[in-house]
Amino acid sequence: MALHWLFPTPVLQVDLEPDKDAAAAMEAQLKAFDRDVFEHPEFRMRNNLTGDLLGRAGLDQLHRTEAFQWLNHALAIQVESYLNSLLGPDHGLEVHIQKAWPVVCAREGGTIESHTHRNAQLSAVFYVRTEEDNSSGELEFQAPENYFSHVMAIPFSEAAVSGGVFAPKQHRLLLFPSDLTHRVTPYQGQATRYSVSYDLAITTPPGQGREMRVPHPMDWVPLSGFGSA
Ligand SMILES: [Fe+2]
Known part of the structure; x- marks a missing residue:
């Protein structure tokens, strides 16, 4: 007897090799975020800090900084091969x-609860600074559980073969569908851990809309231009 698990989810994993300067620039950018924001008394008690969560101007626009141009380029190559x-x-x-935002996991028990990125189609995580031989703080993906709970009286976790766990490793990139539920298991380390998350949108090229595809933003017309609703 064999169980055949249908509907696989494509998750791309690749270990990138930034040159020394690129790696140092990214780490310095996140270190500054850690120092200026995480160490702020308002946030010091948190076990993680994400630029996205804070909703402060600019903190989710890491991709516009000089330090992350190398990663933007590497991501473009990997996304293209994923779509191909x-x-x-x-x-x-x-x-x-x-958007792209910094994530700082605190030294003792830094964790991120299960969530999806409802605003995007593809999301990426890149580990900027991790400790060698420290496998804590894994990225764990969870299959959608509503199918099982609708048709069988058992929760998905009891039926699933694997939770889909990816080990954190410095300069590792993961790319996955944004509606895939994921969490970060508790991180324990000597130093805080730095990563960056990207949210991507997939559209047609300008002027080439197709059925069931999101048109390019240049084809959009803001409704607010016609007066307030
Ligand atoms: Fe996430």
Whole structure:
């Protein structure tokens, strides 16, 4: 007897190799965030801090900084190969960075609760600074559980073969569908851990809308331009 698990979810994992300067620039940028924001008395008691969560101007726009141009470029290459693998080289889609934000995991028990990124289609995580041989603080993906709970009286966790766990490693990049539920298991380390998250949107090129695809933002017309609703 064999169980065949259908509907696989494509998650890309690649270990990148930034040169010394690029790696140092990214780490310095996150160190500054850690020092200026995380060490602020208002946030010091948190076990994680994300630029996205804070909703402060600019903290989710890390991709516009000089330090992250190298990663933007590497991400562009990896996203293209991800889409090529899934859709073939003629997919004709454009990918946009919506936002990118720093994530700091505290030394003792830094964790991020289960969530999805409802605003995006593809999301990425890149580990800027981790400790060698420290496998704590894994990224764990969870399959959608509503199918099982609708048709069988058992929760998905009891039926699932694997929780889909990815080990954190310095300069490792993970790319995954944004509606895939994920969490960070508790991190324990000598130093705080730095990573960066990206949210991406997939659209058609300008002027080339297709059924069931999101058109390019240049084809959009703000309704507010016609007066307040
Ligand atoms: Fe996330």
